[in-house]
Amino acid sequence: AQTVTQSQPEMSVQEAETVTLSCTYDTSENNYYLFWYKQPPSRQMILVIRQEAYKQQNATENRFSVNFQKAAKSFSLKISDSQLGDTAMYFCAFMKPRPIQGAQKLVFGQGTRLTINP
């Protein structure tokens, strides 16, 4: 079974700083998908960024980028120029490449609570 580990329960940085959230995972699959989701105090789960394992290039979305190290099974999220609105729980998640009769299970890490201070 796949497992996802986020080793940083909490992090705190000053506004405008850069912060990196760690994620490691365990799988025997060669191809898969990785995600970072953000959950602000509003509770809504918001997709931040997505990476396909067969792509060498790291995904980027504006101020958000990932460092995907396939051999090390590591998938960290970097937030540049952090803003107060980035304060949230961040979840790393893993998905197998092949759906089971159309359903694809997302396996989540424990989450990292990120606080951006003014």
Place this chain on the structure above:
Amino acid sequence: DTAVSQTPKYLVTQMGNDKSIKCEQNLGHDTMYWYKQDSKKFLKIMFSYNNKELIINETVPNRFSPKSPDKAHLNLHINSLELGDSAVYFCASSPQPYRTGFGYTFGSGTRLTVV
């Protein structure tokens, strides 16, 4: 215009009661899910339906029964509620079969408190 909508957003009820949470998506997705987020914020899948058919049923007590009247709706009924059922329940949907790996669209969650 909400893509995945859940009702109610908050639910407070006594032990032993039966309650339902409703979920509807207007994205045209074929697959819908229920996830439970516990007090430590851990998210775990409970069920998945594809076009009204149950596909994934994780180790969930029989008191939890999902129902999908059509592919746009997935409701969760819980019998004989227990204190340990207190959690946030998320509904989600995803497109399939050819658009794999695009993640889910989540509803805003239902916070269930059993007293």
